[in-house]
Amino acid sequence: MREDMLDRMVEKLSLEQKVRLLTGSTTWRTAAEKAIGLRELVCSDGPAGVRGEAWDERRTSALLPSASALGAAWDEQLLSDLGGLLASEAVRKGVDVVLAPNLNLHRTPLGGRHFECFSEDPELTARSGAALIRGIQDHGVAATAKHFVANDSETERLHADVRVSERALREVYLAPFEAAVEAGVWLVMAGYNGVDGTTMTAHPLLSEPLKGEWGFDGVAVSDWAAVRTTEEPARAALDLAMPGPQGPWATGLVRAVQDGRVPPAAIDDKVRRLLRLAARVGAFEEHHRRRPGTRTARPLLRRAAVAGTVLVRNEGILPLDIGALSTVAVIGEHAASPRVQGGGSAGVFPSAVVTPLDGIRAQLRGRSRVVYAPGPTSNVPPPPLDTDRCSDPRSGEPGVLLRCLDVEGRELYAERRLSGRQLEPETVPGAHTVEISALLRPETTGTWTFGMGGFGRMTLTVDGRAVLDGTYPCETDDPALVHVTPPLHTARAHLERTRPVLLVARRDLASGTGRATLVAAAPPARDSAAALAEAVDAARGADAVIVFVGTTEHSETEGYDRTDLSLGRPQDDLVRAVAAANPRTVAVVNSGGPVELPWRSEVGALLLAWFPGQEAGAGLADILFGRSEPGGRLPTTWAASLADAPVTRTRPVDGRLDYAEGLHVGYRAWIRAAREPAYWFGHGLGYTTWTYEHVEAPARVEIGAPFTVRVGLRNTGKRPGREVVQVYMARPESSVERPARWLVGYAAVHADADRTVTAEVTVAPRALRHWSSAERAWRTESGPYQIMVGRSAGAMEWKADIIAGGSAVVGAGGSHQE
Structure with missing residues (x-):
């Protein structure tokens, strides 16, 4: 859609209509606007798969390997293909926006969400994320680069204030997001955390470098419930506050504009970006909805x-x-x-x-x-009830019975479900209690362990005998814990193998106790x-x-x-x-x-x-x-062992989490500390052997221009194989602090037994540059660098000197040669 058409649409809308578009209409949907023919946009979590709007075990999805497994593939074509599968799944489920990929880094080995992130290295993460984004968006579905930025641990994640140098931020943590923008990503999600004293949903980084220097023309969306105030995120470059319909923007943004505390031009820019996204995913008028694509998932997975x-x-x-x-x-x-x-x-x-x-x-x-x-x-802890050993006590079919009851205990809603992990129905008028019941068939005699998860008043009975009975206050505001994975409280009871028992779990649906209820059982150890x-x-x-x-x-x-x-x-x-x-x-x-x-x-x-x-x-x-x-x-x-790891801190002190290691993350920190890990970044064996026979690299390169390293290899084994050739660089006599070695490119090659093949690795100009905080610009030192070819960060097969000619400064306005 042309930009002038977007401008005309914005002009048609009143302030109230504009603000309504900037807050979700539901947990997963944005608002529609009939005046301009705009339907709702539907979002869904990723990157393991596209769940859709409902947490319902009966609505299944294609399940991808974890992002850490995809990062381990070092295969951009595979990532692109999997992005296409995610897009196909999104279309099948009526989803417009996939909340993936996660571009945060494996800063320490203790990060609880490592499985959702590609790697410890900004280059590998950048290339993997960009490939997945292209694969998703090539099919008219929006991808979302998250969580902008430095959201690399889970402890106190909603409020932690990350303190990180501007240089480390630019060279390490922002780099994958810059690559996502270069790949054309349509949304960027601001995280819960703060950076250097400012929460990310109101951070200047959303303006510069994201929208200014990088030229991001998409939507900056909040992580769910990350917007806590009205004015600061609105004056900043955040565009969409999710979820809805309640929230600071829904209740106060119109008045903030009318009172002059938020400029009208800021609102117009946010709306224009949202409409641009809507045009990209085909959200104007119902007939633009996509039809499900056809893609065979299992062979690809x-x-x-x-x-x-x-x-x-x-x-x-x-x-x-x-x-x-x-x-x-x-x-x-x-x-x-x-x-x-x-x-x-x-x-x-x-x-x-x-x-x-x-x-x-x-x-x-x-x-x-x-x-x-x-x-x-x-x-x-015991796993959720399932269809293997449980049946609905009403119908006798495999699964559990889910009921919603009013304050008098009268049934308002009932259905058979397949799992004891439930996010009960959102809209059951008058519901006071959720009940999950099941007839359990013990396959073993002995002491069974039972569990119930959730917040508020809860009871669990086994054949009418209470094994859990208490009130469990909600002491966290983390949406994932409140609404998805609450802590599990356990109890034990003796069961006989030949005698089924009736389990009945009830939880009061009090305000602030979340939606998740979990009932679990495990046989004797x-x-x-x-x-x-x-x-x-x-x-x-x-x-x-x-x-x-x-x-x-x-x-x-x-x-x-x-x-x-x-x-x-x-x-x-x-x-x-x-x-x-x-x-x-x-x-x-x-x-x-x-x-x-x-x-x-x-x-x-x-x-x-x-x-x-x-x-x-x-x-x-x-x-x-x-x-x-x-x-x-x-x-x-x-x-x-954990004691060997050079960077381990995930817990903030007085709310602050200091990235004191600076640029030295992952293998860079190991090399700096002169420590030997169990296995280096980049390490991996195949079923054949390889000899690195020769390397061609330029002796001199021009600053600001890419160059190519060619590596000749021979498969010296007895079967076909794949090798991942990795290129690293170093600057031993740098005038600024640098990592001892950093990845600048890689390429995978295949060859039959006793055959040769050439790997070509293109090194981008950004590989030589560093961020000058004093000049607020990218600078490239002239002079000697080392270039290395290896099988991992700890196993170099070849190295040589390379000379970079001149020096360059690159800022928001371009570059110049000194």
Whole structure:
């Protein structure tokens, strides 16, 4: 739509109509305006998948691998393809705006939301995020770059004030957002946190550099409920306050404009941007709604699971030769119940999940015997009620019965649901209590653990006997905790295997207690010694062992940072015991971010699978049995122990979180501290070997111009393979502080056995520049740099000097050569 048409639309609207457009009409929708033929725009969480407007387990979505797994792929075409899948899902669900990608960084290994972020490095994050954005928006669906900016930890995330130098902000944390704008992103989401004393929804950074220097012409939207005042965000460059219909703008913005506290021109600019977005997604008049695209999800998701899995150790064990296997032992709870996504608001309900145990059995069916031993029970809260062991007490069908009751206990609403995790219906007039009931069929006699999550007055009965009864006050204003993942309160009761019991959970729907209700149950824990002995026996009698370990829904989730990196002694002991019983042991780690692996040198092979999405088991089986090569390279450095990690602070002090490490994040901090991690950023093995035969790089480059590094490689193994060639730079004699080494580009190549191939890595001019806070401009030093080619940040294959000619200053108004 032409800009003059947008201007005419803005002129048609009254102040009240304009302001109404700038606040959501519901939790997930913007307002419509009949006067200009504008329908509502529909938003949905990402990036794991497109959930849609409803938290309903019956409305399933394609579930992608976690962003950390996608970052591990180092594959922009794959990210673009997955962006297309997200767009197809959005169209199918009537969604216009996907709230993805998350461009925050793995600043410390303890970040609770690492699974939702690509990497620790600004270059890799920038390229991955830009590729996903292009893939989404190529299909007429809007992407959203979030959370602008320095929103890299979860502790006190709503109010933490990040203190970071202007240079680190520009070179590290803003860099992925600048790349998103260059890729044409249509929305940028301002985070909850503050930076240097100002909350992000009212921060000058929304104006400069975002809209001014970078030329962002889209919509700056708040994170949900991040707008807490009227005037400051309105005078700043924030455009859309979500959700609605209530909020500071809805109640006070008209008066603020009328009183002269907010300029009318600021309102007009916000409205114009919103209308521009509406035109881009086809939101003018009903007939512009898109039709669902056709895209086959499962093969792509299977390929993505393979592409992001990182092989970090292989003592000749992988790939497993199916022809030489009569018995395979599969061990660990995560084999049968894997974590396929992280916790929090980004979660979706997949239509089906291929577990690793399913995938292994499918590939070995008719060829080898599979023996499964779960090992000791993990010490985690019980999972939500589900259809496997529960039925609706009214209909007898699998699932639970959800009812809303009035103050007298009369039924107002009822339906069968498939899960004990519920965000009850929003609009049931007169509802006072939500009730979830189920007939539980115990498969084991013993002491069962029950749980109930939510806030306010809650009761849980087992066959009429109260096991939980209390009032649990809401002491947080974090939307993810209040409305999605409230804390779980547990109790125990003895059950008999042959006797079903009726569970009834009730929660009063008082104001301020959120919408989430969770009812959970778990059978008695297995005897640890017996379960470990069973696993060891299975391992000892097998030709190969595949042991799965990982994190839990409660250790990696939105709203919480981790306090340690341990998988816990039971899981560590399990790996050690089965590896001692059988040297042909493959360990698979199912986590969204780094964990400690004290047994890593004791196993024959080690795969890092992240949260692999709904095709987890199919992709892992392809890797284990050699149908596919593990494609991943580490997007973040893994410490041997938390004590070794050079940057660990996630907890603010007196509300302030100091990024004292400055530019030195991730592998940069490890190199600076002269410490050796377990595995370097960029590390990853395949099923073949490579020789770096020659490198061509210019001896001299012109400042402000890109240059190309060509690397000749030979596949010296016996099968086709993929290698990710990484190029780093350094400036040992710089006049300003710099990282000891920083990534400037990469390229993936494929070659058959005993074949050569050339990788071409283009290095952008920004790779040499640094931000001058004194001059408020980009500056590039002339003189010598080092250029390095390597397989990881800690393994260089080649290095040479390169001379940059002249020096340049680049600011908002352009550049000039000194």
